Amino acid sequence: MKQFFKKILWISLIGFYFFRIEKVQAIVPYYYFPTIKNLQKQSSYIGKNAYQMLYFGQYENSLNLAKLAIKINGRDEKLWLILAEAQIANDQYKNALNSLNKAEQINSNTSEIYFAKSNIYLRISQPTKAKIALEKGLKIEPNNHKAIFQLGNILLIEKNYLGAIKLFDKSIKIKPNFWQAINNQGLAYFEKNNINLSIKLFKSAISIQENAEPLLGLASCIRINDTELAIKLAKKALAKDPKYVNYDYRKEQLWGEKLQTSTEILLQNEKLKEDVILAKTKIIESS
Template sequence: MKKFLNKTICIFLICFYFFEVDQAKSVVPYYYLPTKKNLESESLSIGKDAYQLLYFGQYKKSLNLAKLAIKINKTDEKLWLILAEAQVANKLYKKALISLNKAQKISSNNSEIYFAKSNVYLKISQLEYAKTALEEGLSFEPNNHKAIFQLGNILLMEKNYSEAIKVFDKSIKIKPNFWQAINNQGLAYFEENNISLSIKHFEKAISIQENAEPLLGLASCLRMKDINLALQLAKKALTKDPKYVNYDYRKEQLWGEKIQNSTEILFQNDQLQTDIILAKSKINASS
């Protein structure tokens, strides 16, 4: 009987133990605690979504997602770069610089951070800071033809035309068919009153890509030499990109005072008036 009783008690205790465990499970919920690796992976996924929204012009949504990604993971410079880009898109330039400074603390030898900082400084018209940031970035990535091109553009803004031409040469040596740099050399030569070299560079840019800018630049060069060809080129340029009818737009593309004046005189020609009216109407329709 005692043996039976002991056996019964043992069975009872075992049953009680399992009952208690099951009861505990029914009261205490199960939580999944993500690992650091999981969180980092999730933050990068959110960051990619934020970057994609930027591409589609959904700037506010992009900014909110980028902020969320940073809240999850503050140690990835790529996420700070995405946040900075979203902030720039929303015209939050000072906040973008703060984000880029944080990215720089994480990865001080990442050239993209310095190039992004330069872009922000250009937005707020701080040319010296923009130039310094570009030069720092180029110290890590010396063959980045786009960054070298941007440095040349800053020199154009500063009206340092001879130095701008030399810098554009560096980018062209890296990428020989870089028509934008060749075009901007044409702009620089015009401001130096070297019209023959300006013509040569606009023609070379057109031979690579028949873009509206070198077409109109060449038309402005030929205004005094061959008015018929100049008119033909100007008409083609305005058809390709009506925005070039606008003085302020050309100024944004770094056109200097001399080529601007030449273009304005060209646009006074009676044979261009219909084309100018049509270009302006297209701009108004798209705005």
């Protein structure tokens, strides 16, 4: 009997032990460990949101989201590109270049990396480096009309007008309604003293989009031969974009010295006095 009770007690203890184990297992919380694939999807989703915020002008929020996406997945060059764009929007140019270098280490065959670098170098007044970056990008994507146009702008800065004109022409062949390239051809030809061709190009740009820049450019071209029309065009240009009243702003838009001189003479016309004052007032109010 004693031995029987010993067996019963032993079986009970074993049963109690297993019961306790099962009970403990039943209350251990279940943790979800995401797979690498799920993490990559999540980081991509966050990256897209960051990019959308950039579009809507929410630059600081975009930057924070882009940083989060990189923390989750730092091996995606697209996320580094988005982070760089957010850093550029927040004037963090050095950080943006570092991000683009990271992207290049991951995939050096991505043209957008070099185009973004050129954008930064132009902003920090390093056109030579911008030119090198653009040329690298164009080796990968030779028919990018915007990059060709930007390279033409650098040649415009260097006063290589014929080289700039050829590149603008190349970008127009790829995208015929690219009025910005047509306009900048007009800028280049004016500095080459080919006023008639500048007039034709500015008119062509206006026919695509009636923007303040070709309007004022055309006005400056015809100010001697058709003063009344020049004044009318200048009024319209300043009403559309008052910033063009400013010499330094036009210089930022790559206007050469000859066109600048002609424009300054035009803007001194008595019939434009009120328009010039109004444009300068609008600039002050918006600053």
